[in-house]
Amino acid sequence: MLLLGDIVPNLDLNTTEGKFKFHDWIGNSWAILFSHPADYTPVCTTELARVAQLMPKFETRGVKLIGLSCDSVESHMGWIKDIQCFGKLSGDFPFPLIDDHKREIAIKLGMLDPEEKDSSGHALTCRAVFIIGPDKKLKLSILYPATTGRNFDEILRVIDSLQLTSRAKVSTPVDWKPGTECMVLPNISTQDADKIFTKGYETVELPSKKHYMRFTPAP
Template structure:
């Protein structure tokens, strides 16, 4: 399994949008969301790829490129796309690539396989994995869903907003946070630094007396300097 902060595993693959000779080169300098699917021509997977197609503009606004993966052949993917665009994407064409992985080589390398879900020959399918890769080709977030649970793509946009903000500023986002709401100033930031970066921030009073909950509004376009781990 790929761990947070790891350089993501390299692979080459055929996709519905042409070959990817090097996945790291594909990712380098951009935010990327790789999301895997158990199999083509299955109901939940079809709904998910349609949901992603409908939100392509929102991902693009954030500078995020999408790449899906399913453990089937390229020809199968091309036929499947017709079903998705005809039933689940509200007329949106799938502009992102769907990676073919019929031998499960990529799924194995990334730790995607679900031992409880197998095809007729006994080969394990990929689980519903989400990997968000930063511009430096390291893993920033991973989420693993069972095959029975479709993903919430609005939530994936929310976590991308959080990741990208934390890559620019020394902040973290609280529970149920959405873009535009107050953020938490990171504990490592001194009071002097906080005053410079977040003028007017507020400290929440707690019974322990410790001043560790500091909230601030972040202005659009605000940048705290070079982002940790980014290139």
């Protein structure tokens, strides 16, 4: 089971775009590994079509995507045709799908959904989202059950937050969107905040008299 801050294993992957080591494929990019219960399933088909449609937005953020399903490369290749048809997509499919028909990767990374089984009684892969930084460390994980499709607009928002907070001394508040106010990290003193945040910041007065709610324009 991966924890935040862990280095993601340098897996040997067999995919629809050939065989490679996971870290080699990531390179110096951000990456998203997202898993699916099975090929030729309805919710997964909607998700993969949506991600393919959103690829230009991920690419502008320097993010690579790779999917995983507990089926073979041959099965993936046939399924991709259905995904492209459903999503009205043309040309080459824009990201690889990993062959995990033995469930070895899903088990190693803790991706199985014990509540959902296939026709053989095996646990299905849940809808995991692992966001990985250029340092190959896990930055965020979300586990959805097999029955609930993901919101990839939210995942784009999360990427924006992760990339911003990796380079600036801020955090992002509830429902934050790019361009809106951020928050000064609570471990930054008032003296340091005055130096760091040249655009200024606003401190919210609270009954506790503690000055931890500090809002600043987006860097």
